[in-house]
Amino acid sequence: MRVLVIEDDRETAQFLQRSLKESGHAADVAGDGDTGLAMARDGKYDVLVVDRMLPRRDGLSIVQTLRSEGARTPVLILSALSGVDDRVTGLRAGGDDYLTKPYAYTELLARIEALARRPAPEELVTRYQVADLSLDRLSHKVTRDGEPILLQPREFRLLEYLMKHAGRVVTRTMLLENVWDYHFDPQTNVIDVHISRLRAKIDKGFGKPLLHTVRGAGYMIRDGAD
Amino acid sequence: MTALTRLVASSPFRLSLGYLGAFVLVAAMIVGFIGWRANELLTSQVIETLTAEVVGLREQYQVGGAARLRDIVADRSAEPGGGLYLLTDATGRRMAGNLERPPFQAQDGQGGIFRYRRASDAVTRKDRMAVGVPLAVPGGLTLVVGRDIEDQRQFAATIRNVALWSVGLLALVGIGAGLLISRSVLARIEAINGAARTIMTGDLSSRIPVAGSGDELDRLSSSLNDMLGRIEELMGALREVSNNIAHDLRTPLNRLRNHAEEALRHPDDPGLYRAALTKTIEEADELIRTFNSLLLIARLEGRAVAESMTRVDVGAIVADVAELYEPVAEEAGLQLAAEVAPGVVITANRELVSQAVANLVDNAIKYSASETGQDGLVSVTLVERPEAVEIAVSDRGPGVAPEDRQRALQRFVRLEKSRSAPGSGLGLSLVAAVARLHGGGIRLEDNAPGLRAVLTLPKAGVKPETSVPVSKARGLGTAPAVPSTAST
Numbered sequence: 001m002r003v004l005v006i007e008d009d010r011e012t013a014q015f016l017q018r019s020l021k022e023s024g025h026a027a028d029v030a031g032d033g034d035t036g037l038a039m040a041r042d043g044k045y046d047v048l049v050v051d052r053m054l055p056r057r058d059g060l061s062i063v064q065t066l067r068s069e070g071a072r073t074p075v076l077i078l079s080a081l082s083g084v085d086d087r088v089t090g091l092r093a094g095g096d097d098y099l100t101k102p103y104a105y106t107e108l109l110a111r112i113e114a115l116a117r118r119p120a121p122e123e124l125v126t127r128y129q130v131a132d133l134s135l136d137r138l139s140h141k142v143t144r145d146g147e148p149i150l151l152q153p154r155e156f157r158l159l160e161y162l163m164k165h166a167g168r169v170v171t172r173t174m175l176l177e178n179v180w181d182y183h184f185d186p187q188t189n190v191i192d193v194h195i196s197r198l199r200a201k202i203d204k205g206f207g208k209p210l211l212h213t214v215r216g217a218g219y220m221i222r223d224g225a226d
Numbered sequence: 227m228t229a230l231t232r233l234v235a236s237s238p239f240r241l242s243l244g245y246l247g248a249f250v251l252v253a254a255m256i257v258g259f260i261g262w263r264a265n266e267l268l269t270s271q272v273i274e275t276l277t278a279e280v281v282g283l284r285e286q287y288q289v290g291g292a293a294r295l296r297d298i299v300a301d302r303s304a305e306p307g308g309g310l311y312l313l314t315d316a317t318g319r320r321m322a323g324n325l326e327r328p329p330f331q332a333q334d335g336q337g338g339i340f341r342y343r344r345a346s347d348a349v350t351r352k353d354r355m356a357v358g359v360p361l362a363v364p365g366g367l368t369l370v371v372g373r374d375i376e377d378q379r380q381f382a383a384t385i386r387n388v389a390l391w392s393v394g395l396l397a398l399v400g401i402g403a404g405l406l407i408s409r410s411v412l413a414r415i416e417a418i419n420g421a422a423r424t425i426m427t428g429d430l431s432s433r434i435p436v437a438g439s440g441d442e443l444d445r446l447s448s449s450l451n452d453m454l455g456r457i458e459e460l461m462g463a464l465r466e467v468s469n470n471i472a473h474d475l476r477t478p479l480n481r482l483r484n485h486a487e488e489a490l491r492h493p494d495d496p497g498l499y500r501a502a503l504t505k506t507i508e509e510a511d512e513l514i515r516t517f518n519s520l521l522l523i524a525r526l527e528g529r530a531v532a533e534s535m536t537r538v539d540v541g542a543i544v545a546d547v548a549e550l551y552e553p554v555a556e557e558a559g560l561q562l563a564a565e566v567a568p569g570v571v572i573t574a575n576r577e578l579v580s581q582a583v584a585n586l587v588d589n590a591i592k593y594s595a596s597e598t599g600q601d602g603l604v605s606v607t608l609v610e611r612p613e614a615v616e617i618a619v620s621d622r623g624p625g626v627a628p629e630d631r632q633r634a635l636q637r638f639v640r641l642e643k644s645r646s647a648p649g650s651g652l653g654l655s656l657v658a659a660v661a662r663l664h665g666g667g668i669r670l671e672d673n674a675p676g677l678r679a680v681l682t683l684p685k686a687g688v689k690p691e692t693s694v695p696v697s698k699a700r701g702l703g704t705a706p707a708v709p710s711t712a713s714t
C-alpha cells in the first residue's frame with residue numbers, strides 16, 4: 001500500500017515513514033501544504049494522511065481541493081484540534097477519518113488500513129462470512145456452524161463492524177466511534193467488556209476462536225490460528 | 227502637580243468653566259440687547275411726542291399767529307416736567323422758552339440730541355441731555371421743542387450697572403462652585419485611583435470605596451468592585467488549578483521518568499526494557515487523557531466552543547450510555563437499572579451530554595464497586611420537568627459528605643477516600659462544565675446510602691433556536707434558562 005504523509009514536523013513524518021515501512025507499506029512525505037497537494041495529485045496513493053495545520057496551505061484546503069477535482073483517495077486527517085466541532089469540520093471538508101494528536105501508532109495504522117481496503121459500495125454486501133461464522137445484514141441473523149446465535153442490537157452492530165474489517169485490526173476507539181458514535185474517551189475500558197460478552201456468544205463452545213485480542217492495539221476477527 | 231493646578235486641570239472644573247463662560251456670554255448679550263432696544267424705543271417715543279407737539283404748535287400759529295405761539299410757548303415752558311422750548315425771532319433773539327440758546331440750526335424736522343444746562347444747575351455746571359426738534363415758523367421765527375432725556379439715560383445706566391454686577395457676581399459664584407464641585411469629584415476619583423493603584427501593585431482583595439449615595443460614581447465603583455471580585459475569583463481558581471496541575475501531572479510525569487531511568491540502569495535486560503517502555507506509554511496515555519479533559523473543561527468554561535447544539539433525544543442519549551455501561555456494571559458485580567423513556571427532545575450537544583452522563587455512570591460504578599457488602603445498585607433516571615430535564619445517577623456507594631459535595635465538583639479534587647480509585651479527578655468537573663455550557667447545573671445529593679448526582683439541562687438549550695421544525699411542533703420555544711445549581 002502507498003501512503004502519502006503530509007506533515008510539517010520532520011520527526012513525526014520520519015517516524016511515520018519508518019513505522020509504515022516496517023508495517024509493510026510504502027510511504028512518501030511532504031513537508032508543506034503545497035508540496036503535499038502537488039504530490040497527492042501526481043502520485044497514485046492508496047491513502048493520504050494529512051496534518052491539519054501545515055505551512056503554506058492547510059490540510060483542510062488540500063482535502064477540499066482534491067475532492068473538488070474529483071479525487072476519491074481516502075484521507076485521514078490528523079489534528080491537534082480535538083473539539084467536537086473540529087472533527088465535524090474535518091469530515092465535512094472531505095476527510096474520511098479524523099484522528100487527534102497525540103495518537104498511538106497502532107491506532108493510526110489500523111485506521112489507515114481500514115481506509116485503504118474499504119470495499120467500494122458496502123451497501124451491496126449483504127452477508128459477511130468468516131470461517132463458519134456468518135452474519136446476514138438484511139435478516140439480522142447470525143449463525144455459527146449453522147447454529148443461530150441471538151445477539152442484542154448493539155452486539156450485532158459490533159460484530160458487523162468487526163466482520164466488515166475481518167482480518168484487520170480494529171481499535172477500541174474505532175469501535176467506540178463506529179458502533180456507538182462516541183468520540184470521547186470513557187475512562188473505563190467499556191469496549192473490552194462488550195467484546196468479552198460478544199466473544200462468549202460467538203466463540204464459547206465452538207472449537208476455534210475467531211475473535212482475537214491484538215495486544216496493544218485492539219481486536220480482530222479472522223479465520224486462523226491465534 | 228500642586229493641588230490647585232490639579233484642581234484647575236480637572237475635567238469637572240474645566241467643564242463648569244466652559245458652561246459658565248457660555249452662560250455669561252449669552253447673559254451679557256441678552257442684557258445688552260434689551261438695554262439697546264429699550265433706549266431705542268424710548269428715544270423714538272420721545273421724538274414721536276415731539277413731532278406731534280410741533281404739529282400742534284404749527285396749527286396754533288396758523289390760528290393765532292406769532293403772539294399766540296409765544297404765549298403758548300411761555301405757558302408750556304413754565305410747566306414743570308421735561309418740556310424744553312425756545313422761540314427765537316429772525317435775528318435770533320429769544321422771544322419765549324426755557325432754553326438759553328438754540329441747540330442747533332433751524333432746519334425743519336431735523337431734530338437730534340443736544341446738551342443744555344438747567345438754570346438750577348448753574349452752580350454744578352452740569353449739562354443734561356435732551357432730544358429736540360426745530361421748527362421754522364413763517365415770519366422768520368424759529369421754534370425748538372425738546373424733551374429732557376437725562377432721567378431716561380440714568381435709568382438705562384442703572385440697569386446696565388446692575389446687569390454688569392450680576393453677571394460678574396454670577397461668574398465669581400460659578401467659578402467658586404465649579405472649584406468646590408471639582409474638588410469633591412476629584413477627591414472621589416482620586417480615591418478610586420488610589421484603590422486601583424493598590425490593586426495593581428498586587429493586593430487583589432482591596433476594593434474601591436463606595437460613598438453610598440448611589441450616584442454614577444458609586445455605580446461605577448460597584449461595577450469595578452464586581453469586576454475585581456470576578457477577577458479575584460478567577461485568579462484564585464487559576465492558582466488552585468495550577469497547584470493541582472502541578473501535583474496531579476507532576477506525579478505521573480515523575481513515574482514516567484522513573485520507569486525510563488530504571489530501564490537505563492539495567493542495560494542488558496530486554497525484558498525490563500519492554501516492561502519499562504510499556505509502562506511509559508501507559509503513563510503517557512494517562513497524562514494525555516488528563517490533558518484532554520483539562521483542555522475540554524477549559525474550552526467549555528471559556529465558552530470558546532461553538533459546539534453545535536441540535537435537537538436531540540436525551541432519553542435515547544441516557545439509554546445509550548446506560549447500555550454502554552451495563553456490562554461494565556455487571557462485571558463489577560453491580561446492577562445497572564435505567565428507567566428512561568425515549569422521546570424527550572432537548573437542545574443540546576449529544577456528544578457532550580453523552581460524555582457527562584458516561585462520567586456520572588462511570589463514577590457511580592467505580593465508587594460502588596470499591597465498596598463491598600452493599601447490594602450494589604446503580605440507577606439512572608430521566609425526569610422531565612416543564613422547562614428542563616433531570617438526569618439522576620444514584621449509587622449505593624459510600625456517598626459524599628455534605629460539606630465535601632461542592633468541593634467534589636472542582637477540578638482535580640478527589641476526596642481522600644477515593645484517592646486509590648483510578649481516574650484523573652476531572653470527571654465531575656467536566657460534568658459541571660458541560661452542564662454550565664448548556665445553561666443547566668449539577669448537584670450532588672444524599673441517596674441514603676450512597677450518592678445521587680443530578681444533572682439538570684434546560685430543554686431549550688442556551689442558544690436561540692433557528693429553523694428547527696420539531697421545536698415549533700412541540701411548542702418548545704425559548705424557555706428561560708434553568709438557574710445553575712453548581713457554582714464552582
